[in-house]
Amino acid sequence: MINLTKIVAAILVLLAIALGGYAWMLGRQAPAKTAVTAATPSDRPQSQQAPTYPVVVAAKPLPAGQAIPADALRIERLTVNPAGAFQEVATATGRVPVIDLSEGSPLMDNQLVSGLALRVGEGERAVAIKADEIMGVGNKIQPGDFVDVFITLKSDGKDVDRSQARLLLSRKRVLAFGSASVDGLPSKTTDKQQQQAQRTEAPRTAVLAVSVDDVNRLTIGDATGRLMLALRNPNDMAEPDPKLFADLPTALQPASLRPGEPRRAPLEGLDRAQAGLTAIDLVTGGKATAGRPALTEARAISTGTRAPQSGTARGGLQVEVIRGDRSETMSY
Template identity: 70%
Template sequence: MIHLTKIVAAILVLLAIALGGYAWMLSRQAPTPSQTAVAPAAAPAKTQQAPTYPVVIASKPLVAGQVIPADALRVERLPINPAGAFQATADAVGRVPVMDLGEGSPLLEGQLVSGLALRVADGERAVAIKADEIMGVGNKVQPGDFVDVFVMLKSDGKDIDRSQARLLLARKRVLAFGSASVDGLPPKGADAKAGTTQSQAQRTEIPRTAVLAVTVDEINRLTLGESNGRLLLALRNPTDSAEPDPRLFAELPTALQPSPAKPGEPRRAPLEGLDKAQAGLTAVDFVSGGGDANRRTNAAPRPAVIGNPGARISPAQRGGTEVEVIRGERSETMRY
């Protein structure tokens, strides 16, 4: 019995030694699957970097209304990519900002001039006139077309003594007609769910406008023609470049006369562009072509007194070129 007990104790001791050795061997093997799955996920997180984007920014202050030069822009990689940002400086060079931008500011599309203003050439202005189906060639005029503008003047017994119709402006570019425009932008307030039949029926009833590109010194004629008569657009082929010869017609006198040149100064050139536009045009000269004014000058060498009937005319002004008008304590000399 004693020998059996000793044998069992020896077996238990050997079994304990074997289990201890097996446990030691397991501890020296690879980590558990759960630990293996966590380790690869943690490693990339330490090495991963935040993404960056190329964005055009101002390398120096940009002034509103001035063209952006190439040396005023640079590309930097930023952690954000703003909506409307540029990725290359070539896309923004030559554009015009609508607001002052500081150095380091990202350049966005919404901060630059856009729309019809970019389609107006130097020396031109975009002017809107009233349009309807008859005036707009049965609503067949489209943005980008070239038209001739005719004016029809009806006698009113005042400025217009005889009814007339004549060509006012030749070969003018249409920038917009109604809601359509050459900039390709969709019409504002367009309702895609509205029935097309109803919108087409109302199109002729809604007042419309035509936007023309005209030179700045032609705006006076256009505004006088629209206010004193009726305008009519004549659609023409874009390849037809014929225009009236201005040398065949006398130049219309301006409402404001330029100041005379001082002694010794060279003779001044005729008014052009903005100077001619500022000089203006009277309705009488616009209607008569300046002919009535010439006839009045030839028939009456002594000028009529303007303003106060008590105005006196100096002897040097009896040639009909100057009039001195006295209103109370004020004295004013007017040239004709």
């Protein structure tokens, strides 16, 4: 019994010595760790600092509505990488800001012109016209297709034989049909049910890319007649020869030439668009009418009787011309 007590006492003594040695070792290591921890913030390596990102910024003030030249941009390294920022100058060159940007401002995609406007070529305009299932080829037209635009001008009453249908514009590109568009941007509507309703809703408008001097034809044709879109193969490049037909007269006449002034070239582009087109000239093809006054409003009317025949000429469609408080009826 005495031997067992001695053994237990020896074990306890050895255990106490071991615990004391372990405590002594911990006491020596604690100051060293504290010193290392205190030195960490100041001695952090350069590679562990906050990362930077290349971001395109304005090298000088950028006015809204003007294309950005390459020398107006530079790349700076920032500690943040904003969503929509550019990393290369080439990708932002030529874009157009929608707001004024100050020097040093990061260039963001949402600050630049986007959407359908970028799909309109130089000298073109995007024009919307009324659409339905019939005129839209059974709603089979898709953005990016090419179409011919036909117009139907229908006379009233007994003058049905004077109705006409003809090609108005040839090979025009469809930019949008209904809610579908060539820019491919998703709908701004976040509600899934509303998005589904937009997809199933019958298209009511078609947006065509039209040269600026043909916008008058399209708009006045949409207002005075019925338009029909004819879908065509994009590889079919055939177009009518404009030399075979006389140009329609313009609503505004060019200013008279001064003595010695050289002859002007035919009106084109914006000049022809500003000169305009009258409904009567669109219907008649610009046939000269003796003493025709300047028109401010014209509309086809049904008289119920035919004009007296003279030789082979027959009475046909009549047009009422309204000038202020005066009204005059002309036949053609």
